[in-house]
Amino acid sequence: MESLAKYKYKAKKTKSRANKTVKKGIVFAFIKSSLVGVAVSIVLVLLYAVLLYSGVLKSESMSIVNSLIKIISSLAASFVAISSRSRRLYLVGAIAGGLYMSCAFLLFSLLSQTLNLSLSFLSDLGVGVFTGMLFAMIINAFKK
Numbered sequence: 001m002e003s004l005a006k007y008k009y010k011a012k013k014t015k016s017r018a019n020k021t022v023k024k025g026i027v028f029a030f031i032k033s034s035l036v037g038v039a040v041s042i043v044l045v046l047l048y049a050v051l052l053y054s055g056v057l058k059s060e061s062m063s064i065v066n067s068l069i070k071i072i073s074s075l076a077a078s079f080v081a082i083s084s085r086s087r088r089l090y091l092v093g094a095i096a097g098g099l100y101m102s103c104a105f106l107l108f109s110l111l112s113q114t115l116n117l118s119l120s121f122l123s124d125l126g127v128g129v130f131t132g133m134l135f136a137m138i139i140n141a142f143k144k
Contacts, residue, residue, distance in 0.1 A: 025084075026085075026092070029080070029081050029084060029085070029092075029096075030081060030095060030096060030099055032080055032081075033076075033077040033078070033079075033080040033081035033096040033099070033100065034077060034096070034099045034100050034103045035103075036076055036077060036080045037073045037074060037076050037077030037080075037096075037100035037103070037104065038073070038100065038103050038104055038107055040072065040073045040076040040077075041069055041070070041073040041100075041104050044069045044072060044073065045069060048065050048069070067127075070101070070104070070124060070127060070128070071127065071131050073100060073104065074097040074100055074101065074127070074128045074131040074132055074135075075131060075132075075135050077096045077097060077099070077100035077128075077132065078092075078093040078096045078097050078100075078131070078132035078133075078135045078136055079135065079139075080096070081093060081095070081096035081132075082096070082135075082136045082139060089136040089137070089139065089140045090133050090136045090137050090140070091133075092136060093132035093133050093134075093135055093136025093137070093139075094129045094130075094132050094133035094136070095129075095132070096132050097127075097128035097129050097130070097131050097132020097133065097135075098125055098128050098129040098132065099128075100128055100132075101124050101125045101127070101128030101129075102125065102128075105121055105124065105125075
């Protein structure tokens, strides 16, 4: 009887360790995806600044390009997060997109030295969540 109880305890302990490893892996994937999304965003903003300076684009295109940069960066963050996952990709993509938008908002708020929580932040957060989720669902459909 004692040996059977010992095996049950070991099985629970092993399962707990595996669960902690999975949790650490998903947290690392979310951090990595946010950093990749922010890096893509910074590169695209710098590219846009060069195109503005050279006269290729006009300043009236700023709102459209800003939205495109957010969407492309959210797609990049979602792609990095779902690339190592096999289940619940829609949820992983949504969290990655929302987390990227939050990190990008904080970074650009720090750079501009203002922190304005407004409806535009909630709108950006919704775009990030929706874009990440939709991209993950499309990728999941093509995987099968």
